[in-house]
Amino acid sequence: MSGSTISVVIADDQRMVRAGLRMVVETEPDMTVVGEASDGVEAVALVRRLRPDVVLMDIAMPRQDGLAATRALLTDAHPPRVIVLTTFDTDENLYNALRAGASGFLLKVSSPEHLITAIRVVADGEALLDPAITTRVISAFAGRPGPTPPRELAELTPRETDVLRLLARGLSNAEIAAHLTVGEATVKTHVARVLMKLDLRDRVQAVVYAYESGLVRAGST
Structure with missing residues (x-):
C-alpha cells in the first residue's frame, strides 16, 4: 500500500455507479479515488499508468469484461488488489472471479460499510472471503x-x-x-x-x- 492513503481506481460502465462508489470511498479520510474507467481495456491502461492500491472492477463491461481485465492486470510484476463487483450473485461469476485472481467479491447492493471494510482488508494484503462466499466456492466445485x-x-x-x-x-x-x-x-x-x-x-x-x-x-x- 502506497503511504497512508489507499488509492483506488473504479472500473464500471455505468457513470452513476462510478459516481456512487466514488462518493462512498471519498468519505473516508484515508482513501482517494485516483481514476475511473468505463470498460476493461480502459481499466487496464489506467491501472498500469496510475498503479493504485485497489481496483473496484465491474464484471459486465464493454470491449473487455472485468474478469479478462483482472487476469491481464495480475500478470504484471506489481499487480493491484482487485475487488470484483457485480449485480449477479451466481456461482459462475464467483468461480470465474476467484479463478481470475480477484482478492474479493462483492455485490453492488453491499452496504457502504462493507465496501469500505473490503477495500481496507485487501489493501492490507489480505483477501475478502467470508463463509457465505466459501460456501459458493464449495458448490462450484461440487461433483x-x-x-x-x-x-x-x-x-x-x-x-x-x-x-x-x-x-x-x-x-x-x-x-x-x-x-x-x-x-x-x-x-x-x-x-x-x-x-x-x-x-x-x-x-x-x-x-x-x-x-x-x-x-x-x-x-x-
Missing part, C-alpha cells in the same frame, strides 16, 4: 472428479495441511487458532508458509487450490 493431488502438497507439513483445510472452510486465523489450540500468531506463520510453498498470492487462491487439488471436497468438514 467434480477427484484430481491427482499435485506434488506441492507433499511439501506441506501435517500441521500446514490442517491449516489449509481449515482455511478452505472459510475460517479466520482466530478461528483456526481456536480449532487447533494454538496461538493466532502461529496460525499466521503457518498460513504464510502454505502460501509460499504453494506459490499462492492470498487466502482466496488457497481456497480455490484446496478444492481444485482434491485436498478438500464439497461437503467435507
Whole structure:
C-alpha cells in the first residue's frame, strides 16, 4: 500500500455507479479515488499508468469484461488488489472471479460499510472471503472428479495441511487458532508458509487450490 492513503481506481460502465462508489470511498479520510474507467481495456491502461492500491472492477463491461481485465492486470510484476463487483450473485461469476485472481467479491447492493471494510482488508494484503462466499466456492466445485493431488502438497507439513483445510472452510486465523489450540500468531506463520510453498498470492487462491487439488471436497468438514 502506497503511504497512508489507499488509492483506488473504479472500473464500471455505468457513470452513476462510478459516481456512487466514488462518493462512498471519498468519505473516508484515508482513501482517494485516483481514476475511473468505463470498460476493461480502459481499466487496464489506467491501472498500469496510475498503479493504485485497489481496483473496484465491474464484471459486465464493454470491449473487455472485468474478469479478462483482472487476469491481464495480475500478470504484471506489481499487480493491484482487485475487488470484483457485480449485480449477479451466481456461482459462475464467483468461480470465474476467484479463478481470475480477484482478492474479493462483492455485490453492488453491499452496504457502504462493507465496501469500505473490503477495500481496507485487501489493501492490507489480505483477501475478502467470508463463509457465505466459501460456501459458493464449495458448490462450484461440487461433483467434480477427484484430481491427482499435485506434488506441492507433499511439501506441506501435517500441521500446514490442517491449516489449509481449515482455511478452505472459510475460517479466520482466530478461528483456526481456536480449532487447533494454538496461538493466532502461529496460525499466521503457518498460513504464510502454505502460501509460499504453494506459490499462492492470498487466502482466496488457497481456497480455490484446496478444492481444485482434491485436498478438500464439497461437503467435507
